Amino acid sequence: MINTKRPLEEKIALFWHGILCTGHAKCENPRQQEFEIDMFRRDGLGSVHDLLLGLAQDPAMVFFLDNCMSHKDAINENWGRELLELFSMGVGMDGQPNYTEDDVKEAARAFTGWTVANAMPRYPYGRYRSQFIYDPSDHDDGEKTFLGETGNLNGEDIIRIVAKHPGTARFIARHLYNFFVADEPQVPAWQHTPPRDPELIKKLEDEYFSSNYNIRSMLRVLFNSDGFKKARFAKVKSPAETVAGTMRLVGDFTFPKPGLNALALTIRYMGQDLLNPPTVEGWHTGREWIDSGTLVERINFTADNVGNLNLPGVRAIVERLRAEGPTLSPERLVEGCLEQLGAYELAESTRNELVALAHNEGEVQTGDEKFDTRVAQMLQSIVATTEYLFA
Structure with a gap:
């Protein structure tokens, strides 16, 4: 952050680290987070769909939110819940919920089998990089209904449905506004608290869909807006x-x-x-x-x-x-x-x-x-x- 020649790249890595959170207190080793931050630098200005899919296959996140402990006969809801609540669409908007508890369970079922490979011995050559693997034998192949879509849904399907949801457009738009423009209320209040600048948030939502969920395009709209130019010293x-x-x-x-x-x-x-x-x-x-x-x-x-x-x-x-x-x-x-x-x-x-x-x-x-x-x-x-x- 201090010496980068690409300050926006570092800002966007910090932006995503504050939303798509893992913590070293619960990671197998520090390099997992290093690779995750590298992913934010590399993909953080691209497609939200691709970034969420990469996150779902990120060993740091898989371990941090216990998806490696989620099995077809004993699901763990941590990853499915946080994907919806904190990483993509949020609990709700305009006074309405964005998903139900059943949606959380169905998302968790769809991500069974998404895990990390067994750790290699650290010695004598040092620690190996953790690897994501998909274990089809541990995946729940049953029919699932998630946000109104029914079928033998898998993790890719969940990400696809989440990315196209209006709540995700609003969620990402408000986070960008909060980080780059002016302080918004805290995230838990967003379901019942309208945006500080509804007109600008609507423009960002529209760009989210017209650009195929592209963050770079949303930032271009944001930085060229009057709302951004007039909001000096507002955060x-x-x-x-x-x-x-x-x-x-x-x-x-x-x-x-x-x-x-x-x-x-x-x-x-x-x-x-x-x-x-x-x-x-x-x-x-x-x-x-x-x-x-x-x-x-x-x-x-x-x-x-x-x-x-x-x-x-x-x-x-x-x-x-x-x-x-x-x-x-x-x-x-x-x-x-x-x-x-x-x-x-x-x-x-x-x-x-x-x-x-x-x-x-x-x-x-x-x-x-x-x-x-x-x-x-x-x-x-x-x-x-x-x-x-x-x-």
Whole structure:
């Protein structure tokens, strides 16, 4: 996330990791999740149908949601339930349910026999990559009825039916809006809570079907919409976005060095333990990212980094402001720092306080030896504001 030359690819991998969740606390080995994240990078902008089918055959997910423990004479409903509730269509929309308990059971029956191969011995050559296998002898070949379709349905049929369901179009559209535009209510409320921008969500739903479920096409519609362009600073940055974005801003960790694990732990302390979500539902987003503990963690982390004049990104901010001339007004010092941090707009009262703070230090001389410190202190003051929590 910090050094990628393909930031949208990493953003979409993070997007899907927050929805199609597995956690290392219940995976056979860490590399299973590594391969899963690679799948999100590779297929995350393509067809939702293909992505869900890949997920159903992903050893990390098969093991995480116990489908390897689901047999034709003793089904396990975990995968069938979460596929419908949390990974595709959601429990309902417009006040109506999208599926029934019978649909969950029938989906689970259809995925019997979808399992993982027996683990190879780890020694002497190291761990082998886990493999998905289909065991026809353990598949329930009986007739099933799922969302109104009846037949000898298998896992591919379930994915096909789910992908074409209107609830899936709405579910994916609202997730994209929540991740890229503005905070929506939490997912469990979606059945009875309308979208924040119904018109834009409808456009995304239409594009979902006209593009054959293609995420890239939906994002093109989203990014070109007025709803996206006008929704500045309408979502709380996630911990991962806060930490990775700060590192990209200050230019640190541009090559491997000690301390990267501490960054990962910082994201955890802010409330987002990457690769280990609290439940299969993933993380609650928006204002739920912020409490008294995580807020202090955010402010301390960002302030420590933007105030570090040894970091190349901070030095570049200072030099860009110095290049504006021999003196800066206190108002321009504030505005210049806001622009460099991402064109933030502050409440008038907050802005006035920062301008007063700049005035207290006297005239801003860019050639003064104190100029660098004044810029760093102003950057620290800005990242401590409420406005800086948003993106």
